[in-house]
Each structure stands twice: as C-alpha cells, then as structure tokens.
Amino acid sequence: xxxxxxxxxxxxxxxxxxxxxxxxxxxxxxxxxxxxxxxxxxxxxxxxxxxxxxxxxxxxxxxxxxxxxxxxxxxxxxxxxxxxxxxxxxxxxxxxxxxxxxxxxxxxxxxxxxxxxxxxxxxxxxxxxxxxxxxxxxxxxxxxxxxxxxxxxxxxxxxxxxxxxxxxxxxxxxxxxxxxxxxxxxxxxxxxxxxxxxxxxxxxxxxxxxxxxxxxxxxxxxxxxxxxxxxxxxxxxxxxxxxxxxxxxxxxxxxxxxxxxxxxxxxxxxxxxxxxxxxxxxxxxxxxxxxxxxxx
Amino acid sequence: xxxxxxxxxxxxxxxxxxxxxxxxxxxxxxxxxxxxxxxxxxxxxxxxxxxxxxxxxxxxxxxxxxxxxxxxxxxxxxxxxxxxxxxxxxxxxxxxxxxxxxxxxxxxxxxxxxxxxxxxxxxxxxxxxxxxxxxxxxxxxxxxxxxxxxxxxxxxxxxxxxxxxxxxxxxxxxxxxxxxxxxxxxxxxxxxxxxxxxxxxxxxxxxxxxxxxxxxxxxxxxxxxxxxxxxxxxxxxxxxxxxxxxxxxxxxxxxxxxxxxxxxxxxxxxxxxxxxxxxxxxxxxxxxxxxxxxxxxxxxxxxxxxxxxxxxxxxxxxxxxxxxxxxxxxxxxxxxxxxxxxxxxxxxxxxxxxxxxxxxxxxxxxxxxxxxxxxxxxxxxxxxxxxxxxxxxxxxxxxxxxxxxxxxxxxxxxxxxxxxxxxxxxxxx
Numbered sequence: 001x002x003x004x005x006x007x008x009x010x011x012x013x014x015x016x017x018x019x020x021x022x023x024x025x026x027x028x029x030x031x032x033x034x035x036x037x038x039x040x041x042x043x044x045x046x047x048x049x050x051x052x053x054x055x056x057x058x059x060x061x062x063x064x065x066x067x068x069x070x071x072x073x074x075x076x077x078x079x080x081x082x083x084x085x086x087x088x089x090x091x092x093x094x095x096x097x098x099x100x101x102x103x104x105x106x107x108x109x110x111x112x113x114x115x116x117x118x119x120x121x122x123x124x125x126x127x128x129x130x131x132x133x134x135x136x137x138x139x140x141x142x143x144x145x146x147x148x149x150x151x152x153x154x155x156x157x158x159x160x161x162x163x164x165x166x167x168x169x170x171x172x173x174x175x176x177x178x179x180x181x182x183x184x185x186x187x188x189x190x191x192x193x194x195x196x197x198x199x200x201x202x203x204x205x206x207x208x209x210x211x212x213x214x215x216x217x218x219x220x221x222x223x224x225x226x227x228x229x230x231x232x233x234x235x236x237x238x239x240x241x242x243x244x245x246x247x248x249x250x251x252x253x254x255x256x257x258x259x260x261x262x263x264x265x266x267x268x269x270x271x272x273x274x275x276x277x278x279x280x281x282x283x284x285x286x287x288x289x290x291x292x293x294x295x296x
Numbered sequence: 297x298x299x300x301x302x303x304x305x306x307x308x309x310x311x312x313x314x315x316x317x318x319x320x321x322x323x324x325x326x327x328x329x330x331x332x333x334x335x336x337x338x339x340x341x342x343x344x345x346x347x348x349x350x351x352x353x354x355x356x357x358x359x360x361x362x363x364x365x366x367x368x369x370x371x372x373x374x375x376x377x378x379x380x381x382x383x384x385x386x387x388x389x390x391x392x393x394x395x396x397x398x399x400x401x402x403x404x405x406x407x408x409x410x411x412x413x414x415x416x417x418x419x420x421x422x423x424x425x426x427x428x429x430x431x432x433x434x435x436x437x438x439x440x441x442x443x444x445x446x447x448x449x450x451x452x453x454x455x456x457x458x459x460x461x462x463x464x465x466x467x468x469x470x471x472x473x474x475x476x477x478x479x480x481x482x483x484x485x486x487x488x489x490x491x492x493x494x495x496x497x498x499x500x501x502x503x504x505x506x507x508x509x510x511x512x513x514x515x516x517x518x519x520x521x522x523x524x525x526x527x528x529x530x531x532x533x534x535x536x537x538x539x540x541x542x543x544x545x546x547x548x549x550x551x552x553x554x555x556x557x558x559x560x561x562x563x564x565x566x567x568x569x570x571x572x573x574x575x576x577x578x579x580x581x582x583x584x585x586x587x588x589x590x591x592x593x594x595x596x597x598x599x600x601x602x603x604x605x606x607x608x609x610x611x612x613x614x615x616x617x618x619x620x621x622x623x624x625x626x627x628x629x630x631x632x633x634x635x636x637x638x639x640x641x642x643x644x645x646x647x648x649x650x651x652x653x654x655x656x657x658x659x660x661x662x663x664x665x666x667x668x669x670x671x672x673x674x675x676x677x678x679x680x681x682x683x684x685x686x687x688x689x690x691x692x693x694x695x696x697x698x699x700x701x702x703x704x705x706x707x708x709x710x711x712x713x714x715x716x717x718x719x720x721x722x723x724x725x
Contacts, residue, residue: 007522014513118342119610120538120568129545129572138521140546212542213510214568217340218535221508256514257522265478265504268514 017143019249026226026241035170035194042105044223051206056116074199082192120216228272234289332391336379343564350606351619403481418643429716431680448683448704450485468497473525478504509536516543530556537565545572562614586612589664
C-alpha cells in the first residue's frame with residue numbers, strides 16, 4: 001500500500017472506531033428524546049457525574065462493586081430527576097423541559113465536583129494502550145473495546161425498544177404524552193425508566209471516555225461531539241446514531257489528515273458541523289429520523 | 297406597632313454603625329496593601345487555576361503570619377474568571393482600585409489588560425506566560441513576564457533537544473512537530489520556532505488542535521505516521537495536554553520524545569494518562585516537590601494553623617510551586633518599593649521595584665527559595681530577568697529533574713523581541 005493510501009486507511013479506520021465512541025454519547029440523547037421528546041442538555045454532565053462517581057468509589061470498593069454502585073446511583077438519580085424536575089413540567093412546552101435540563105446539567109456538574117473534587121483522575125480499565133498491528137495498520141485496543149461495548153449496548157437497546165412492552169410503551173409516550181396517559185401508560189414511571197437507561201449509557205460512556213481522557217471536567221464537553229451525530233442520524237433513531245457516529249468519526253479524521261495541512265488547520269473539527277448543516281438543508285430529519293407532518 | 301418599628305430601626309442603625317466602624321478600626325490597626333487575585337477555580341481549567349492561585353495565597357498568608365512586609369500585611373481576595381477573557385476584564389475593572397499588581401492568569405486576559413493596566417499604572421505579573429515581546433520593558437513598561445517568556449522557553453527547549461541528540465549540529469535534518477492548541481497562547485511560539493528552524497536546519501511543522509482538544513487522532517496519525525517527527529512539542533492546555541500522551545501510546549510513539557510546555561507539565565496533566573505518561577518530558581520554571589524550606593514553612597505556619605488556601609495534599613505540585621514562586625517575586629518587589637518610596641505603596645512604585653529586582657542566589661537562600669527558582673535580575677529594558685528553564689521527566693509517580701537550568705538562545709530571542717516590540721510601537725503610533 002502506498003504511503004498516502006495507508007495513511008488514509010489508517011485515518012478512516014481509527015475514525016470509525018472513535019466514531020462509535022461518539023455514538024455512545026449520542027445514544028443517551030436519543031434515548032431520552034425517543035421516549036419523552038426532551039432534548040437532554042444534561043447528558044454530558046451525566047457522563048461526568050457517572051465517571052466521577054466511579055473513580056470516587058474505586059479506592060474503597062474495587063472495579064466490579066464500584067460499577068454496580070454507580071449504576072445504582074444513576075438509577076436513583078433518574079428517579080429523583082423525574083420526581084423533582086420533570087413531573088412538575090408535565091404537559092408544558094418542550095422548551096420548558098429543555099431549559100430544565102440545562103439547569104440540571106449545571107447542577108450535576110457542580111454537585112459531582114463538590115463531592116468528588118475538581119482534580120483530574122486516571123481511570124485504568126485494564127486495557128493496555130499498546131496497539132494491535134494488522135497489515136501495517138495500528139488499531140487501538142481501547143477503541144476496539146469501546147466499539148464492542150457500544151455494539152452490545154445498541155443491540156440490547158434495539159431489542160428493548162422493538163420487542164418489550166415497556167420499550168413500546170416508552171415509544172408511545174414519545175409520540176404523545178397525553179394519549180399515552182389516556183391508554184394507561186404511567187408517564188412518570190416511563191420517564192424515570194428512560195432516564196435510568198440513559199444513566200446506564202452515561203456510565204458506559206463515562207468509563208470509556210474517562211479511560212481515554214482521564215476523569216475530569218472536560219468529560220462533560222464530550223457531549224458537543226454528539227450534536228452533529230444527532231442531526232445527521234436523526235435525533236430519535238438508535239441505528240441513526242450509530243451510523244452517523246461512524247460518518248462523523250471518519251469524516252473528522254480524514255479532513256484533519258488531508259485538508260487541514262493544506263489550509264492551516266481548523267477543518268477537522270468544523271467538518272462534522274458542515275455535514276450536519278448539509279443534512280439540515282436536504283434531509284432535516286436526518287438519515288433515519290421520522291418526518292413529522294403537522295397541521296398548521 | 298410604631299414602637300416596634302422604632303426599635304427595629306434603632307437596631308438596624310446600631311448594626312450599620314458597628315459595621316461601618318469595623319474597616320476603619322482595622323485600617324487603623326494594620327497597614328495593608330491590596331492584591332486582587334484573578335483566579336479560575338471553576339470550569340475545565342480549574343485544576344491549573346486552583347493550584348496556581350492556591351500557591352500564591354499560601355505564600356501571602358505565610359508572609360502575613362510572619363508579620364507582613366515591614367509590618368505591612370497583604371490583603372488579597374479572589375475574583376473568579378473561569379479562564380474567560382471577558383470575565384477577566386470585568387474582574388480587573390471591579391478590583392483595580394488601589395491594586396499593587398495584577399496576575400492575569402491567562403495569556404488571553406493578559407493581552408486584554410495590557411493597555412488598560414498601563415493606563416492605570418498597575419503592573420501585570422505574568423510569570424511564564426503572556427505575550428513574549430513584553431520582555432521589552434521600554435515598550436511594555438507595565439508588563440512583567442518574569443523568569444522566562446514563551447520565546448525563551450521555546451529556544452531553551454531546542455537547546456535541550458540538541459543536548460539530547462548529541463549537539464547543535466545534530467539538529468540539522470531532524471523533524472520537530474509543534475502540537476499546539478489553536479488559541480493565542482498556543483500560537484505564540486510559532487515565529488520563534490521558525491527562526492530557530494532556519495538557524496539550526498531542522499524541519500519544523502505546526503499541528504493545530506482546535507479547543508478543547510478532546511480528540512487529536514488525526515494530528516497524531518499525521519505526526520507519527522506521515523510527518524514522522526523526531527520530537528514533538530506539546531503546547532496544549534488542560535485536557536488537551538493529556539490527550540497526546542494516550543494518542544502517542546496508541547501509535548507506539550515514544551513519550552521520551554514528547555516535550556511539554558510548562559503548562560502541560562503538571563501532575564494534573566500526566567496522572568489521568570496513567571502508564572501512557574511514563575517517560576514524558578516537560579519544561580519547568582520552578583522546582584518540583586516539597587523539599588524546599590519555604591514549602592516546609594508554609595506547611596507548618598499556614599496549613600498547620602488551618603489557614604491554607606488549597607488541599608494540603610496539593611502542596612508541592614507543579615502549579616502550586618509556580619504560584620509560590622510568583623508570589624515570592626511580588627513580595628521581594630514590594631519590599632524594594634517600600635524601601636525606596638515608603639508606605640503607602642502605589643502601582644507605579646511597584647513598577648519601579650519590579651524592573652529593579654536583583655534576587656541573587658544568596659537572597660534566594662535567605663528566603664528558603666534556593667532551587668525552587670533561578671536567580672533573577674530585571675532592568676528597565678529587560679522585564680524577563682533570566683530566561684532559563686529546567687526540564688523534568690515523569691517516572692510514573694512523580695516528576696524527576698533531568699537538567700540544570702538551561703539558558704535560552706538570547707540573541708535569537710531578543711532579536712525577535714525587539715522586532716515585535718517595534719512593530720507594536722508602530723501600530724500604536
């Protein structure tokens with residue numbers, strides 16, 4: 001393989017792998033939007049909260065028990081959010097719910113740092129940094145593990161939303177809160193379950209991103225990476241989040257590798273948003289989003 | 297009802313009167329000077345800001361605990377900037393009245409305050425950061441980039457690389473990549489690196505990282521697999537300092553050829569990278585650890601008295617020690633200003649003292665600072681006062697010194713400083 005071709009393939013492959021990690025963060029947004037119609041601005045803060053809780057528990061409890069403890073914390077948090085933040089806002093405009101999640105995000109960031117401190121911490125999940133060498137390509141073990149974890153999670157979520165009564169109920173809630181209530185779906189419980197699942201996704205994202213970047217405030221900024229993914233994939237589509245994550249990851253790295261050196265940089269981080277803008281113009285509901293037709 | 301209202305009014309008047317009396321009573325007892333602290337203890341850069349400010353405040357607390365400077369106590373109070381330039385300007389405007397010195401604690405804020413502070417006659421102390429041509433005191437009378445500017449540091453790094461490679465002649469043909477966060481601070485050393493590349497014949501290329509720099513895979517694949525750099529200079533900030541270490545490990549690039557700017561050389565930058573940080577090198581303008589008399593004195597007299605301004609376990613970390621060093625320089629300048637002008641001390645008095653500093657090794661020993669900071673001699677022309685840098689390596693648990701103080705290529709740096717300062721003067725005419 002020629003030097004440039006190998007370089008391009010290496011960029012594309014590593015981009016696809018990191019794209020799966022973007023998808024993981026985007027999934028949290030998708031889940032909550034899919035079942036409650038809320039754009040959860042606090043998803044990044046939830047990722048930070050989960051990761052900080054994990055490294056906070058680790059010295060005393062060990063990895064296995066710590067993960068279980070964090071899952072329990074995130075489920076408890078979900079029920080608290082439903083009770084304190086969401087329930088008073090039932091039947092309010094979506095903008096009110098969105099604003100509430102902004103406040104929730106700041107609250108969680110502050111609370112997590114107040115409890116576990118602001119100092120960056122390492123998170124060793126036992127996967128070494130050394131790469132696999134396959135046909136001259138270097139493949140990160142951590143990225144491969146992240147892709148595998150995301151794959152398992154996505155399969156589980158697809159089955160949950162397509163095949164289980166609870167999952168179907170959550171989709172009904174997403175379509176119309178009041179109609180769902182009228183056929184006996186408990187709205188409060190549905191929201192709490194959704195937020196709990198998003199909390200579980202935040203734990204997985206927090207562990208994988210925390211092991212890459214260290215556990216620190218910047219983890220909450222990872223959510224920024226999810227925004228173009230959501231626009232491209234469709235904000236309520238789980239397969240869309242996965243495919244768009246792959247597109248964004250690969251496009252970002254290829255732009256960084258081939259266009260940035262020609263123009264002095266900057267295109268790499270801009271390219272996902274450029275793609276998202278193109279989608280907004282020509283396919284505003286994304287690759288797999290549902291087109292909603294409203295009577296005006 | 298009227299009686300009750302009267303009693304409440306009387307009580308309020310008494311409380312108000314008592315409160316009004318407190319400051320004047322305190323002022324009568326203590327002579328003080330005012331130093332506002334523009335700090336950032338929140339947001340993504342909080343680990344750096346809290347350490348840098350905490351170190352300074354602990355040193356001031358130590359000075360106060362020992363009776364102040366010639367009996368004058370240092371009054372300091374934080375204003376939170378969150379490392380945001382707009383908030384930094386706001387903090388400056390709210391706190392500048394009577395201020396002796398301002399620490400911008402951000403290259404962006406330093407740029408924004410340069411002309412304001414000059415107009416208000418308040419010196420800016422920006423140790424190891426800020427615009428490098430501010431070393432020219434004749435052009436920038438109120439800016440003080442003590443010990444080493446970014447340009448001096450960049451040239452000291454090249455000298456260090458030359459030492460590691462076996463001599464300056466060995467630099468020819470080598471490839472040095474500058475991985476920089478794409479903000480003014482990150483771009484600051486590009487002109488001097490280009491000069492150094494021309495002088496020594498190495499190939500230099502910059503790789504910008506858009507902030508916050510969470511993902512640097514494309515840059516690193518390029519650096520390690522296409523450009524094939526011999527050395528990489530890590531000029532990032534916050535989490536973007538840590539990311540390169542993991543990326544390099546993933547691509548099998550040795551960390552012993554990655555050389556960080558001092559703002560990428562703290563414990564906070566390497567601990568999150570775990571094993572991937574082992575062998576990583578960084579520049580430094582202060583000593584590491586607690587093994588200095590002044591640090592021991594702070595532990596005993598400040599934290600021992602429950603008056604610490606940071607968690608005790610962070611004492612002796614890189615950011616903390618840098619804070620102590622900058623505060624110690626300020627206090628030496630304050631001492632010089634009081635000796636010449638007496639009390640009260642004004643901003644212009646401090647400016648004079650800051651450009652007439654002569655902190656010798658003997659004086660450093662008296663202050664318990666020997667080894668923590670190089671000797672420093674400033675003048676009206678030279679506000680940097682030295683330019684040397686030390687280098688250290690992360691062994692997996694702590695920083696270990698790997699060099700003595702390394703001098704910059706002064707003639708190259710000062711040629712660039714003079715040219716840039718002249719350009720600034722021409723723009724301001």
